[in-house]
Amino acid sequence: MTTPRARLLAVAGLGLTAALAGCAATNAGGTPGTGSEPGGGIDPGADTSAEYTDGTYTAEGSYVAPSGPESITVEITLADDIVTAVTVTPHATSGNQAQFQSQFANGIAAVVQGKDIDTLAVSRVGGSSLTSGGFNQALEAIKAEALAG
């Protein structure tokens, strides 16, 4: 699972000149939407000590493509140091760059946030099979051994 931090790094990896800390907060006092919980996908080794002010941040990024200089706008929403929304606005209008930017924008938008099941009206929840007592006991034994070792 892509973590919020990893997503930020992925954005930076495109060659954006603006880092998060340097972004202008356009909505620092705003109320962000529902925040997603830090789930099991968070890298336990990652440094998550930094604190950011909640809000929506916008940055222009530019890079030099073979066809010339290009730019995109990236907007992210932070709530409790978690990225809750990312919007990438492509600026290229034609050719390969427009296609690449569009794919990149769609890829970011498709990163799933999920909704609290409590807020949905459903008749069942469908996930992987629940495991038996025997499997779970064996798994606990393995974990205990790993901790002791």
Added chain:
Amino acid sequence: MIVDPLPVAWRFEAIGTAWRIDTREPLAPDVADAVTARIDRFDRDWSRFRPDSLVSRIATTPGPGRWTLPDDAPALLGFYRELYTATRGRVSPLVGRTLEALGYDAAYRLRAADDIPPVPAWDDAIAWDGTTLETVRPVLVDVGAAGKGYLVDLVSDLLTEAGVAQHIVDASGDLRTRGVPMRIALEHPLDPRKAVGVAELPDGAFCASATNRRAWGDGLHHVLDAATGMPVRGVLATWVIAPTALVADGLATALFVDPEGESPSRHGAHFARLFDDGRLESSADFPGEVFL
């Protein structure tokens, strides 16, 4: 919020997982007994987790073998053969020994051996004519990719024949509804409190598969790519809506190894799947919604 569509729920544990059968009225004792007996018969034939099962005997009897399989085998192995062909050997019923070596054995050893045997190729290891299974040497059949869904169908058929027209058979992840419209949350594999979508089915089958629960070590879980003999990577969870639970369950497994996602459309099925980079994909006309 989860609202049960039918008032009566019968819960029990069988074949290593939680079951529930929902009906309007409590099942008559003889019908409930027939359900229990049907599940037990399937377990005695197909479970590699019990030493007295048919598949365990096939696996431990030395030399070449000729085995008469039960009357539920043609539909199950026939669909396996379809999946095997469609995925170019990446879904196979011959993954048993490899799963055992990776640690998913009858004793739940949950430790990978140093030497992991490859999955034998179907036509090198067995011949199946619809009734008789011939083996070149002992082979451990594992029907984990579609067997539970198939058993859900068999139990649902039994209930229908017994006159229980409206029912839901749910074997934890594999579900068949008859005459009861369902809205099913697609559980987020990394956070069971969250859903990544909702599937709507008026009737038919729904199966979910994910690598999160039957997992026991670094990259070790129960969904194998039979071509590599290793647990699959790249896909975290799949959800399939299909006419039968056999098809839904088998396709839910195939979607872990089929990068094109082509096979479901041939079976009148719809699917969604979540990749490990957070991408959520759904087939065209997915009944319900996915939260992008």
